[in-house]
Amino acid sequence: MKQCPVDRLLLRLACRIQNELLKLNLSRIEVVERAIGEVLEVAARLKALKRRMALCRSRGWIGGLTPLMEEAEQLARDVPYVATDIDRARLAATWASPSLRDIYLDLQQTEDEFGDLAYDTKEQTLSVTTEAIELEGVYLGPFEIRLDIRRLGEARGTPYTIEALDPHPASSNEAVTHPHVSNGGLCAGDGGAAIHAALAAGRIFDFFSLVQAVLTNYNPQSPYVSLDEWSGIACHECGYSASQDDVYWCSVCENDFCQDCSSYCSRCNETVCRTCLEICSVCEESVCPGCLDTCPRCGRELCRTCLEEDQCPCHEEQEEDDEPDTDERAAEGGRENSQAGEQHPIQAVAEPVRIEGGARQET
Amino acid sequence: MKVLFINNDGGGFADYVEVAEGTTVEQFFGKQMPGAQSEDVLIRVNRQPVPKDHVLREGDRVTMTPVKIEGAAWRA
Numbered sequence: 001m002k003q004c005p006v007d008r009l010l011l012r013l014a015c016r017i018q019n020e021l022l023k024l025n026l027s028r029i030e031v032v033e034r035a036i037g038e039v040l041e042v043a044a045r046l047k048a049l050k051r052r053m054a055l056c057r058s059r060g061w062i063g064g065l066t067p068l069m070e071e072a073e074q075l076a077r078d079v080p081y082v083a084t085d086i087d088r089a090r091l092a093a094t095w096a097s098p099s100l101r102d103i104y105l106d107l108q109q110t111e112d113e114f115g116d117l118a119y120d121t122k123e124q125t126l127s128v129t130t131e132a133i134e135l136e137g138v139y140l141g142p143f144e145i146r147l148d149i150r151r152l153g154e155a156r157g158t159p160y161t162i163e164a165l166d167p168h169p170a171s172s173n174e175a176v177t178h179p180h181v182s183n184g185g186l187c188a189g190d191g192g193a194a195i196h197a198a199l200a201a202g203r204i205f206d207f208f209s210l211v212q213a214v215l216t217n218y219n220p221q222s223p224y225v226s227l228d229e230w231s232g233i234a235c236h237e238c239g240y241s242a243s244q245d246d247v248y249w250c251s252v253c254e255n256d257f258c259q260d261c262s263s264y265c266s267r268c269n270e271t272v273c274r275t276c277l278e279i280c281s282v283c284e285e286s287v288c289p290g291c292l293d294t295c296p297r298c299g300r301e302l303c304r305t306c307l308e309e310d311q312c313p314c315h316e317e318q319e320e321d322d323e324p325d326t327d328e329r330a331a332e333g334g335r336e337n338s339q340a341g342e343q344h345p346i347q348a349v350a351e352p353v354r355i356e357g358g359a360r361q362e363t
Numbered sequence: 364m365k366v367l368f369i370n371n372d373g374g375g376f377a378d379y380v381e382v383a384e385g386t387t388v389e390q391f392f393g394k395q396m397p398g399a400q401s402e403d404v405l406i407r408v409n410r411q412p413v414p415k416d417h418v419l420r421e422g423d424r425v426t427m428t429p430v431k432i433e434g435a436a437w438r439a
Contacts (some may be wrong), residue, residue, distance in 0.1 A: 106410075179436075180434030180435060180436065186434065187434055187435045187436050188432070188435070189432070189434040190373075190432050190433045190435075191429075191432035191433075191434065193373065194372065194374065194432075195375070196375065197374060197375025197376075197377065198371065201375075203369070203377075206369065206426065206428060209371070209405070209428050210371055210428065213428065213429055213430055213431060213432040214432045214433075214434040215434075216430075216431070217431040217432055217433060219433035219435060221435075222433075222435040222436050223434075223435075223436055224436040
């Protein structure tokens with residue numbers, strides 16, 4: 001990037017800024033023209049309405065007058081709105097274009113007070129660098145305020161960006177380099193209107209001063225990231241910036257998590273994030289992947305405890321299958337079970353299904 | 364007499380205002396920005412910082428810029 005000494009370019013730069021501001025004023029005239037066009041449209045409809053009303057009246061068509069009166073009411077409501085639009089557009093367009101001398105003096109003042117006014121001839125950006133900024137004990141470093149001259153003529157948008165030269169972003173969001181700067185965009189809050197007005201009037205020094213005044217101040221009511229949470233550790237899951245003492249390390253994915261996003265394995269008690277936890281299909285406890293196993297018989301995933309205690313439903317199914325399946329045995333068993341108040345073998349076969357279903361219901 | 368007053372507080376108002384002869388910067392500030400603290404505002408006359416007893420003259424360009432402005436976070 002070619003940086004030219006500004007003192008040789010000030011006048012040329014002032015001319016360029018003046019040209020862009022002229023474009024801006026011309027675009028505002030277009031807005032006034034559009035607003036006038038809307039008024040003329042309403043006027044044309046009123047004129048046509050008047051003609052139809054006169055016709056109805058002359059012929060005594062009372063029934064036809066009712067909808068015309070309703071239309072008149074609607075148009076009468078529109079008139080003040082469109083008239084206000086003209087006035088608003090007119091006021092926005094009456095910012096006098098600054099003289100070349102004023103812009104030149106502003107550039108000179110900016111250079112004198114900020115000390116490092118730089119003009120990038122290729123990108124056509126004008127920039128100054130602030131002192132290193134520290135807010136409430138949090139070091140944020142110096143910032144470059146970069147004004148895009150080519151975008152000065154745009155009626156909408158923000159023609160400037162803020163770049164951290166020694167970035168100390170919020171731990172929870174690297175794009176936030178200042179409580180009021182995100183992705184290079186400044187949310188100027190209370191300074192927004194004044195910054196806009198300064199740019200529109202070509203008051204370059206005021207523009208840089210106002211942006212600097214926002215950067216050197218902290219509004220705790222509305223930051224992108226609060227300074228209280230600036231240097232905390234960001235939760236890998238939700239991004240919440242938590243203090244060192246409130247951060248939990250997941251032994252599975254090896255990331256840091258806030259209290260809400262972390263849990264523990266109900267078998268080994270290891271701290272594990274909620275994402276890494278698995279659910280045992282039998283006991284439905286949350287367990288870490290290390291405590292989860294696969295049943296060698298049916299392939300069902302269940303915790304080691306359930307596996308060791310033969311709690312897998314397939315185990316009971318297997319036992320039932322191994323029992324002699326004779327009518328006599330069944331009848332005998334049925335009699336025994338009935339006497340003991342237990343379940344019939346046929347019902348017992350269905351037992352694992354009921355257990356499973358019951359467990360699901362609990363879920 | 365008239366001076367160009369640029370108020371960079373709020374909406375960034377800029378216009379010519381009538382002031383009495385012999386008006387000092389302090390008096391002008393008190394009238395134009397009632398309730399504001401002078402230490403919170405940088406006052407310049409013709410682009411130069413001036414003392415509070417500086418007397419304004421016809422055609423002066425008076426700029427008042429707050430030194431602390433509350434930013435925000437853009438909300439969609």
